[in-house]
Amino acid sequence: xxxxxxxxxxxxxxxxxxxxxxxxxxxxxxxxxxxxxxxxxxxxxxxxxxxxxxxxxxxxxxxxxxxxxxxxxxxxxxxxxxxxxxxxxxxxxxxxxxxxxxxxxxxxxxxxxxxxxxxxxxxxxxxxxxxxxxxxxxxxxxxxxxxxxxxxxxxxxxxxxxxxxxxxxxxxxxxxxxxxxxxxxxxxxxxxxxxxxxxxxxxxxxxxxxxxxxxxxxxxxxxxxxxxxxxxxxxxxxxxxxxxxxxxxxxxxxxxxxxxxxxxxxxxxxxxxxxxxxxxxxxxxxxxxxxxxxxxxxxxxxxxxxxxxxxxxxxxxxxxxxxxxxxxxxxxxxxxxxxxxxxxxxxxxxxxxxxxxxxxxxxxxxxxxxxxxxxxxxxxxxxxxxxxxxxxxxxxxxxxxxxxxxxxxxxxxxxxxxxxxxxxxxxxxxxxxxxxx
Amino acid sequence: xxxxxxxxxxxxxxxxxxxxxxxxxxxxxxxxxxxxxxxxxxxxxxxxxxxxxxxxxxxxxxxxxxxxxxxxxxxxxxxxxxxxxxxxxxxxxxxxxxxxxxxxxxxxxxxxxxxxxxxxxxxxxxxxxxxxxxxxxxxxxxxxxxxxxxxxxxxxxxxx
Numbered sequence: 001x002x003x004x005x006x007x008x009x010x011x012x013x014x015x016x017x018x019x020x021x022x023x024x025x026x027x028x029x030x031x032x033x034x035x036x037x038x039x040x041x042x043x044x045x046x047x048x049x050x051x052x053x054x055x056x057x058x059x060x061x062x063x064x065x066x067x068x069x070x071x072x073x074x075x076x077x078x079x080x081x082x083x084x085x086x087x088x089x090x091x092x093x094x095x096x097x098x099x100x101x102x103x104x105x106x107x108x109x110x111x112x113x114x115x116x117x118x119x120x121x122x123x124x125x126x127x128x129x130x131x132x133x134x135x136x137x138x139x140x141x142x143x144x145x146x147x148x149x150x151x152x153x154x155x156x157x158x159x160x161x162x163x164x165x166x167x168x169x170x171x172x173x174x175x176x177x178x179x180x181x182x183x184x185x186x187x188x189x190x191x192x193x194x195x196x197x198x199x200x201x202x203x204x205x206x207x208x209x210x211x212x213x214x215x216x217x218x219x220x221x222x223x224x225x226x227x228x229x230x231x232x233x234x235x236x237x238x239x240x241x242x243x244x245x246x247x248x249x250x251x252x253x254x255x256x257x258x259x260x261x262x263x264x265x266x267x268x269x270x271x272x273x274x275x276x277x278x279x280x281x282x283x284x285x286x287x288x289x290x291x292x293x294x295x296x297x298x299x300x301x302x303x304x305x306x307x308x309x310x311x312x313x314x315x316x317x318x319x320x321x322x323x324x325x326x327x328x329x330x331x332x333x334x335x336x337x338x339x340x341x342x343x344x345x346x347x348x349x350x351x352x353x354x355x356x357x358x359x360x361x362x363x364x365x366x367x368x369x370x371x372x373x374x375x376x377x378x379x380x381x382x383x384x385x386x387x388x389x390x391x392x393x394x395x396x397x398x399x400x401x402x403x404x405x406x407x408x409x410x411x412x413x414x415x416x417x418x419x420x421x422x423x424x425x426x427x428x429x430x431x432x433x434x435x436x437x
Numbered sequence: 438x439x440x441x442x443x444x445x446x447x448x449x450x451x452x453x454x455x456x457x458x459x460x461x462x463x464x465x466x467x468x469x470x471x472x473x474x475x476x477x478x479x480x481x482x483x484x485x486x487x488x489x490x491x492x493x494x495x496x497x498x499x500x501x502x503x504x505x506x507x508x509x510x511x512x513x514x515x516x517x518x519x520x521x522x523x524x525x526x527x528x529x530x531x532x533x534x535x536x537x538x539x540x541x542x543x544x545x546x547x548x549x550x551x552x553x554x555x556x557x558x559x560x561x562x563x564x565x566x567x568x569x570x571x572x573x574x575x576x577x578x579x580x581x582x583x584x585x586x587x588x589x590x591x592x593x594x595x596x597x
Contacts, residue, residue, distance in 0.1 A: 175535070179548060182533035197481050201488045203534075343510035345535050347547035363549040363563050366532055431550040431562075 035305040045311075047232060049240060051303040052310045055395065056241040061136070064317040065129035069157075070228065071321040072122040077221065079115040087167065089213035091206045094169035095339040102336075113329035119161050121325065123354045126157045134384070134409050137394045137402050138242035144385035146234040149227060151382045156224045158354065163216040165352055166209060174340040175349035177212070178204050183362060183370035191371075203342075244395040347429045356423030357416050363431050377412065491585040498523060498581055498597040506539050506555075514571060514583055515539055517555075522594030525583045526557050527569040537568075544568065556591055567591060 024042075029035040036050045055061055086105055087097050101108030130150060133139055139147035166177045181204065185195035200207030235241065304310075337346075351359045361369030380387075393399025398406060428434035452460075493512060501507060501518040508515040513536060514525045528544070530537050535548035543560065544553040552561035557568030572587035573595045581595075 175548070178535065179533045185534075193482070197478070200481075200483050201486045203488060205488055207483065207487060343536065345547050349535060349548045359549075362533065366563060366565060430545065430547060 029307060032305065035307045038307045039305075045307065047236075048306045048310055049236060050306055052306050053240060053243055054302050054304060055243050057304070057309060057313050061397075062241065063128075063132060064313075064320075065125055065132050067314060067317045068321050069122060069126045069129055071318050072118045072125060072325070073224070073228065075118045075322065075325055076115060076122065079111050079118070080217065080221075082111055083115060084217060089167065089210050091169060091209055091340070094167060094209065098168045098170070098336055109333065110326075110329055113332065113334045114325050115164075116334035117328045117332070118325050119164060120353075122157055123161050126154050130154055131409075131413065135406055136242060136397055137399060137405075139385040140242070140388075140391065140394050141385070143234075143238045143242060146231060146238060147385050148382055149231045149234060151378070153224070153227055153231060155378075156220060156227060160216060160220045160224065161352065161354070163212045163220060166204070166212045167216065168336060169209065169340050170337040171340060171344075171346050172335060172337045174204060174342070175345050176351045176355075177208070178345075179349055179351055179359065179362075180355060181208075183358065183366070186367045186371050188371070242395045348427055348431050350423070350427075353420060353424055357419035360419045360423035360427070363427075492582060494576065494580045494582050495525075496581060497579055498575075508539050510536055512583070514585070515544070516581075516583075519594070521597050523573055523581065523597055524594045525571040525573050527571065527585075529568075530564060531559075531566040531568060532562070532564040558591070 026034060026038050026041055029038045039045045039048060039050045083101075086101060086108070088094060098112075101112050105111075133147065133150065162177075162180060166173045181195050181198055184198065185191045187194060196202070198208070198211065199205075200211050350356060358370060358374060361373060363369070365372075388405050390401065390405070392401035425436040426433055489512070495509065495512070495514075495516060498518075501516055501523065503518055503520050505518045506515060508528050510528065513527065513529050515528050517524045517526060526544075528537050528539075529535075530546040530548065530551055532546065532549055532551050535546050537544045537546040537551070537553070542552075543555045544557065546552075546562065546564065550562045551559065551564035553564070553568055554560050557570065559565075559567055569588045570591050570593060572584045572589050574582050574584070575595065575597065576582050581597075
């Protein structure tokens with residue numbers, strides 16, 4: 001009897017520890033093997049490699065731009081879901097709900113500000129991330145397809161931002177979307193039908209508001225999330241971030257991994273060629289499996305364990321991103337103009353800043369400015385890794401071997417930025433040229 | 438060996454059952470996917486819209502004195518009367534759909550600076566086409582009716 005109650009008591013006493021250990025299989029690591037196991041057995045950490053190259057951690061190499069984009073997307077998802085609790089996608093209520101956020105909703109202003117500024121920031125940072133990847137030649141094989149995914153992510157970011165632009169239902173929103181969807185109407189063959197289907201009506205109204213809302217809060221975030229997941233997965237499968245060719249870097253021994261028989265299928269992913277049937281084969285490390293099957297021999301010298309090096313870097317970027325968004329949201333309010341007045345377009349009626357280059361082009365020719373030239377630019381952008389087949393200069397900023405590709409790219413970037421600056425600052429009433437000074 | 442396969446045997450020339458089945462299922466699956474996507478688009482394209490009707494009455498002819506150029510922004514038309522001739526000119530910019538305003542010399546768009554003369558012909562800016570003219574008719578009750586589905590030749594007036 002007493003024996004039994006003792007074991008009951010022991011069970012109860014051990015309960016918290018047992019629950020804890022069933023969730024977190026490893027205690028905080030103190031050895032290399034522990035560090036590898038920690039990354040490997042945690043769902044959220046296993047997305048990352050066990051070891052990561054020092055180059056990928058260097059702030060001057062990546063500037064953390066991809067990570068910032070992702071964290072901004074997380075911030076947008078969280079604040080967006082919270083805002084959904086108070087928003088009504090109705091032409092009669094949407095604007096009032098914007099005012100309510102200012103007056104009646106706790107933290108309403110800061111949430112809307114965060115959502116707005118993070119959205120603008122995400123457009124900019126995703127673009128900068130693309131510039132980083134181009135200027136370091138990181139789209140070269142085997143990363144061509146991930147570049148394509150990245151271009152798709154850039155478009156999805158623009159679309160998400162654009163569909164969100166209509167939701168406050170103020171003058172800014174209404175006329176920006178009127179102009180923007182008219183540009184879509186100039187697409188050959190399908191333009192008219194596309195515009196009609198997007199708006200659900202001949203003009204921007206209740207149907208358009210509802211459609212943009214559904215696209216903004218369900219369709220685009222869902223597609224974006226799946227695409228981001230593929231983007232991350234491909235980074236791992238393509239062997240992490242792009243690095244300089246081994247011959248340029250100091251010579252390093254490949255990682256030795258001893259495999260006891262029978263050889264598991266698991267590590268075959270990046271086997272470095274046929275070294276025959278020797279029990280010890282050479283592999284580059286993607287992940288270390290615990291247990292009797294795989295042992296670690298020598299490790300690449302320019303890599304460090306993700307736990308803690310990568311994790312600390314990521315946390316740092318996360319804090320920096322959140323802090324940045326919070327500070328900007330604290331000092332600057334998201335714009336809210338007069339409620340929609342269909343009779344009185346503001347003069348000039350301007351699209352969001354990232355489309356003002358497009359609007360500037362459109363003021364010369366609707367088809368070529370709005371569809372033709374952007375279409376060609378996008379096609380070129382998507383095909384970059386399949387056009388530029390040179391193998392040199394990967395993994396370094398402004399490599400001398402890539403001076404032509406980089407110059408062409410920077411030329412396009414420069415022209416588009418100049419167009420945006422003209423559209424933003426130098427255009428006044430009736431789209432006349434004005435001086436901002 | 439002696440019984441070599443007869444090349445003329447119709448069974449040999451037939452598609453094997455497995456191949457037939459995989460082709461059949463492949464085509465069926467692909468067809469279903471195409472039909473699904475197509476149906477989604479059909480669903481998304483509204484059959485009826487909740488917006489304004491394209492045919493509407495604008496009042497009696499004597500509400501528009503001769504020489505009037507009255508823009509009705511809610512309907513996006515400008516009613517023009519010269520003498521006893523009446524016409525309805527679109528005030529939707531042919532460039533990107535902004536509402537244009539009548540001016541001394543014609544029409545002016547606030548969005549991208551397109552300019553039109555009094556008949557709606559482009560005189561400046563990026564607008565690619567002249568403004569549409571809509572059919573105006575007199576209903577039996579004596580009211581003017583504009584039909585925006587019915588575009589007519591520039592310069593065609595209704596005499597009242």
